Amino acid sequence: xxxxxxxKQIAKELDVSVSTVSKSLKDSKEISKDTKEKVKAFAKLYxxxxxxxxxxxxxxxxxxxxxxxxxxxxxxxxxxxxxxxKIAGDRGYNVIIxxxxxxxxxxxxxxxxxxxxxxxxxxxxxxxxxxxxxxYHHIQEVISQGMPVVMFDRVIDxxxxxxxxxxxxxxxxxxxxxxxxxxxxxxxxISTVDYVSVGKLRTSGYKEALIANDFEIDEDLxxxxxxxxxxxxxxxxxxxxxxxxxxxxxxxxxxxxxIKALTKLKKRVPEDVSVIGFTDGVVSKSFIPSLSxxxxxxxxxxxxxxxxxxxRLENETEEQSFQTTVxxxxxxxxxxxxx
Amino acid sequence: xxxxxxxKQIAKELDVSVSTVSKSLKDSKEISKDTKEKVKAFAKLYxxxxxxxxxxxxxxxxxxxxxxxxxxxxxxxxxxxxxxxKIAGDRGYNVIIxxxxxxxxxxxxxxxxxxxxxxxxxxxxxxxxxxxxxxYHHIQEVISQGMPVVMFDRVIDxxxxxxxxxxxxxxxxxxxxxxxxxxxxxxxxISTVDYVSVGKLRTSGYKEALIANDFEIDEDLxxxxxxxxxxxxxxxxxxxxxxxxxxxxxxxxxxxxxIKALTKLKKRVPEDVSVIGFTDGVVSKSFIPSLSxxxxxxxxxxxxxxxxxxxRLENETEEQSFQTTVxxxxxxxxxxxxx
DNA sequence: TTTCAACACGAAAACGTTAGAGTTGGTGTT
DNA sequence: AACACCAACTCTAACGTTTTCGTGTTGAAA
Numbered sequence: 001x002x003x004x005x006x007x008k009q010i011a012k013e014l015d016v017s018v019s020t021v022s023k024s025l026k027d028s029k030e031i032s033k034d035t036k037e038k039v040k041a042f043a044k045l046y047x048x049x050x051x052x053x054x055x056x057x058x059x060x061x062x063x064x065x066x067x068x069x070x071x072x073x074x075x076x077x078x079x080x081x082x083x084x085x086k087i088a089g090d091r092g093y094n095v096i097i098x099x100x101x102x103x104x105x106x107x108x109x110x111x112x113x114x115x116x117x118x119x120x121x122x123x124x125x126x127x128x129x130x131x132x133x134x135x136y137h138h139i140q141e142v143i144s145q146g147m148p149v150v151m152f153d154r155v156i157d158x159x160x161x162x163x164x165x166x167x168x169x170x171x172x173x174x175x176x177x178x179x180x181x182x183x184x185x186x187x188x189x190i191s192t193v194d195y196v197s198v199g200k201l202r203t204s205g206y207k208e209a210l211i212a213n214d215f216e217i218d219e220d221l222x223x224x225x226x227x228x229x230x231x232x233x234x235x236x237x238x239x240x241x242x243x244x245x246x247x248x249x250x251x252x253x254x255x256x257x258x259i260k261a262l263t264k265l266k267k268r269v270p271e272d273v274s275v276i277g278f279t280d281g282v283v284s285k286s287f288i289p290s291l292s293x294x295x296x297x298x299x300x301x302x303x304x305x306x307x308x309x310x311x312r313l314e315n316e317t318e319e320q321s322f323q324t325t326v327x328x329x330x331x332x333x334x335x336x337x338x339x
Numbered sequence: 340x341x342x343x344x345x346x347k348q349i350a351k352e353l354d355v356s357v358s359t360v361s362k363s364l365k366d367s368k369e370i371s372k373d374t375k376e377k378v379k380a381f382a383k384l385y386x387x388x389x390x391x392x393x394x395x396x397x398x399x400x401x402x403x404x405x406x407x408x409x410x411x412x413x414x415x416x417x418x419x420x421x422x423x424x425k426i427a428g429d430r431g432y433n434v435i436i437x438x439x440x441x442x443x444x445x446x447x448x449x450x451x452x453x454x455x456x457x458x459x460x461x462x463x464x465x466x467x468x469x470x471x472x473x474x475y476h477h478i479q480e481v482i483s484q485g486m487p488v489v490m491f492d493r494v495i496d497x498x499x500x501x502x503x504x505x506x507x508x509x510x511x512x513x514x515x516x517x518x519x520x521x522x523x524x525x526x527x528x529i530s531t532v533d534y535v536s537v538g539k540l541r542t543s544g545y546k547e548a549l550i551a552n553d554f555e556i557d558e559d560l561x562x563x564x565x566x567x568x569x570x571x572x573x574x575x576x577x578x579x580x581x582x583x584x585x586x587x588x589x590x591x592x593x594x595x596x597x598i599k600a601l602t603k604l605k606k607r608v609p610e611d612v613s614v615i616g617f618t619d620g621v622v623s624k625s626f627i628p629s630l631s632x633x634x635x636x637x638x639x640x641x642x643x644x645x646x647x648x649x650x651r652l653e654n655e656t657e658e659q660s661f662q663t664t665v666x667x668x669x670x671x672x673x674x675x676x677x678x
Numbered sequence: 679t680t681t682c683a684a685c686a687c688g689a690a691a692a693c694g695t696t697a698g699a700g701t702t703g704g705t706g707t708t
Numbered sequence: 709a710a711c712a713c714c715a716a717c718t719c720t721a722a723c724g725t726t727t728t729c730g731t732g733t734t735g736a737a738a
Binding site: 345346347357358361362365367389390392393394396397398 | 693694695696697
Binding site: 002003004047049050051052053054056057062064072073074075078079081082085089094095096097098099106112113114115116117118141144145146253256260263281282283286287288 | 341389390393403412413414418438452483484602
């Protein structure tokens, strides 16, 4: 077991000083050609690579981005990660991922830990619990320490930083508008509780579309689900008594569960009820009928967030104008809607 | 913008030496009660937290685990990550995730980069391209430098290290046995090309089950897919001419595509053909008919891998006996099979 | 022969931390 | 009075780098 070789060891072997070795490897013109070549050859032979930790300490930057997300077994988040990772890789950064599991405490812990030198900045989507508590001191804290933060998807208005979101409201609006334009007269929505920002926004997009088309808003057609794990029964119960011909669900899971419930209730999709979901994932594509969805373009979102963060990290100029980038959604029409 | 405070700054403010501050915070008995209290109060006030990078450099350990996987938008891998992350968190470790995108070069790059001080050890599932090239020097290299590596799922026999796998062969065997036990006489398999280790193993499990039951192995009933992205057409074409009543697919995607193809071909699942897939994910649960699968227990796998790695990191004793842990699969029977 | 720049290298400090080895001043023992 | 001992610190080295500032040796110009 040969430990990684250091400058010091090379120096000793070649009987020169550490600085000479360092300079040689950086091709400094202070060093003679002979010495440089000797050092380089030796370094190559022993596969010398500078120690990142030492570099980080010296340079006070780690070239690492911290990603904090609520959950990893989640198609949308993983696409975002892929987007971040791609850009980060291209621009010479690494990513370190922490999961909050939607727990406020874990989020605080992660943030604090990573802020102590491990990363140069953060890209995050906040935990549900954090949104509920409305306690953002931990995020404010790292920002005030000079670490750039970019929020995506679930963002917090009160925190001043760069943000990347999709137009949840508009995406929902378009989906509902599509339903209205295609034979639907009575459209229900399955959403989350209001403290989840995106759920709230999508619900309001739904409402706006109805209003824009002179439909009445019937609170009985709005289901807000708290506990995602037991959504299936809730949805079934909700749909039991409803005479609807259109349904908008704020995520894939709800959409799928709704279709299952409808099938149980002997309603056909899309003949009797048209369904559109939010977020495009494997399930949407594979499902029968394949699900029409509002595509969130997660990879673009991640890429944009990464670029924003790295730009800020590399522009010491520090213009303090933070931007919120709103990405377009797009409606993917598949078989779950009448055409 | 207040930068994070350091020991040196605290020392200066309180007019003591850096070591006094350090020792006070560690509650060393070398320091008087008075001074300790003063320092602690000050540190707390300014929210002092030691710099991880400096600690890493000093201690020559980072308390960080590197995870290298081929792909992140992938249900199984994310469950593994969740398992790793959970154990790592509990045991005081962080995880840093790198994606190889199934590219050999990227895998090498990631490994090299992380090995230069960024992590204490690795948990990895190798890229498809690496398996194909059979070039494992990069992995051997980090191991020879004394970094523990734990491989999972797609492991490499030639590399000597701890491994966590499932009994792919046995899982496949059980699935096929189930089909045989439940009215199937002619069972096809949709697999990957042989250089993907798990595909090969599952295929051999399939064959063994057939042999064990005195079925003939018909190479015409074995489809090996190279290009996952265009599997749909391949599968459809394959199934067109086949008169089968059972089908085993080595992953979820293939299973779903197969059912779709069968549906197109006017064959009902499970009435005409029983289907079992490998890996249990959202799609399997949601699909109609819900998919019977071989459950890989990804989270357990991740947890086991993390424990193995951390045990090795923390036991300096270094007994060089590496172990391969074989996790059991379990058959989840749902609606895609006759009962 | 003196002067001086160019060359080629070395020493040291710094990043933030810790731990072991000094140092100081005071008390207690004989 | 001499010594030992203890409390309560400070110093120093070390982890692996980079970079600034020195410094000794050339060779050439004056």
